Amino acid sequence: MEISFHKERHFGKFGGQFVPETLVAPLEELADAYNHFIKDSQFQQDLRKIFKEYGGRPTPLTYAGQLSEELGRKIFLKREDLNHTGAHKLNNAIGQILLADRMGKERIIAETGAGQHGVAVATVCAYFNKDCVVYMGEKDTERQALNVYRMELLGARVEPVKSGGKTLKDATNEAIRDWVTNVEDTHYLLGSVVGPYPYPDMVRDFQAVIGNEAKEQFAQQHGGKPDGLLACIGGGSNAMGLFAPFLEDKEVRLFGVEAAGSGLDTGHHSAPLVTAGPGVLHGSKSFLMCDEDGQVMTPHSIAAGLDYPGVGPQLAQLKEQGRLKVTAVPDELVIRGFKHLSKLEGIIPALEPAHLFGLFLDRPEWLEECETVIINLSGRGDKDVIEVAEYENRELF
Numbered sequence: 001m002e003i004s005f006h007k008e009r010h011f012g013k014f015g016g017q018f019v020p021e022t023l024v025a026p027l028e029e030l031a032d033a034y035n036h037f038i039k040d041s042q043f044q045q046d047l048r049k050i051f052k053e054y055g056g057r058p059t060p061l062t063y064a065g066q067l068s069e070e071l072g073r074k075i076f077l078k079r080e081d082l083n084h085t086g087a088h089k090l091n092n093a094i095g096q097i098l099l100a101d102r103m104g105k106e107r108i109i110a111e112t113g114a115g116q117h118g119v120a121v122a123t124v125c126a127y128f129n130k131d132c133v134v135y136m137g138e139k140d141t142e143r144q145a146l147n148v149y150r151m152e153l154l155g156a157r158v159e160p161v162k163s164g165g166k167t168l169k170d171a172t173n174e175a176i177r178d179w180v181t182n183v184e185d186t187h188y189l190l191g192s193v194v195g196p197y198p199y200p201d202m203v204r205d206f207q208a209v210i211g212n213e214a215k216e217q218f219a220q221q222h223g224g225k226p227d228g229l230l231a232c233i234g235g236g237s238n239a240m241g242l243f244a245p246f247l248e249d250k251e252v253r254l255f256g257v258e259a260a261g262s263g264l265d266t267g268h269h270s271a272p273l274v275t276a277g278p279g280v281l282h283g284s285k286s287f288l289m290c291d292e293d294g295q296v297m298t299p300h301s302i303a304a305g306l307d308y309p310g311v312g313p314q315l316a317q318l319k320e321q322g323r324l325k326v327t328a329v330p331d332e333l334v335i336r337g338f339k340h341l342s343k344l345e346g347i348i349p350a351l352e353p354a355h356l357f358g359l360f361l362d363r364p365e366w367l368e369e370c371e372t373v374i375i376n377l378s379g380r381g382d383k384d385v386i387e388v389a390e391y392e393n394r395e396l397f
């Protein structure tokens with residue numbers, strides 16, 4: 001399965017490189033290496049081997065019979081929950097660490113919010129025997145103590161960040177600071193299709209294994225192409241990974257779901273594509289949640305993986321072009337969707353893709369006339385069981 005090659009520094013008026021002078025050279029080095037190795041057959045072969053022998057790929061495409069009957073459409077689930085470590089995040093971590101290895105970088109740094117990306121990075125660093133430092137806001141290290149311990153078990157050093165609001169944005173700033181000083185031996189392993197060029201392109205292309213497999217599996221299991229693709233959107237990497245191989249298939253419709261959190265009118269949500277306008281964050285231009293004074297808003301979602309005020313620039317472009325239809329689903333429906341899929345299909349979804357099943361309970365007509373739909377089941381819900389129990393005031397311990 002080929003990884004598609006694109007060399008695009010901008011996505012229309014979105015994307016680009018909005019970075020300090022000191023980052024231009026490191027980004028150029030990374031872009032050169034990426035553009036070289038993505039076309040290198042030995043690199044592709046090694047990548048496929050690790051996906052298969054370590055990551056557990058290909059992941060199945062599961063026909064969801066009972067959900068299909070309920071909705072009157074044929075629903076297929078792309079099972080990224082069955083990846084090693086339980087989510088699609090590993091695909092990108094494997095791709096980038098193989099690239100870093102080819103570039104001769106022995107030290108890996110990353111930012112993490114809830115800890116999911118940090119765990120994926122710590123995992124591949126153990127596998128590749130690389131030094132690993134994960135920057136995490138001090139507040140997040142307290143809220144997500146279990147993931148901190150996981151990363152430590154995997155051999156990573158977790159660096160609590162005490163500046164600013166002590167969350168993801170501050171951890172990202174700290175990781176960038178580290179990268180600028182140590183670029184000689186260090187690769188910055190960014191976790192989604194955000195940030196300056198080449199990250200949105202590179203992360204999309206490493207995640208495109210999802211869509212490439214799904215396309216082939218759908219053709220074999222059902223025949224032809226699906227009418228629609230549906231994914232949840234945080235930074236947008238699982239969505240772009242599914243969509244990318246179908247972008248030229250204009251008859252295949254794209255649907256994305258953001259987090260409405262406590263409600264779009266409360267300000268406590270994480271839905272930049274649905275609610276916001278253009279802005280610059282972490283080195284690229286995209287849709288960005290800002291308040292009246294132009295300050296970046298603090299996002300909220302019950303799903304920690306969707307808790308980001310921005311979104312990948314290519315998704316912003318697809319939305320503007322009318323190619324991508326987006327909506328947002330509130331926390332309360334997400335919990336119902338989480339429980340519904342668990343009972344209906346015997347699959348406990350992560351709270352992030354549980355947004356999609358919450359949507360079906362509320363607005364099953366939103367997918368319009370699509371008869372066959374592939375859903376990206378981006379991760380498993382074991383990590384979220386305690387949070388759901390707490391939401392329902394159920395005492396477990």
Ligand SMILES: *Cc1c(COP(=O)(O)O)cnc(C)c1O
Nearest residue numbers: 234235236237238305352378379
């Ligand atoms: C992190 C995460 C997401 C959101 O990130 P994207 O870059 O938008 O894919 C979605 N689902 C799961 C399971 C995650 O861990």
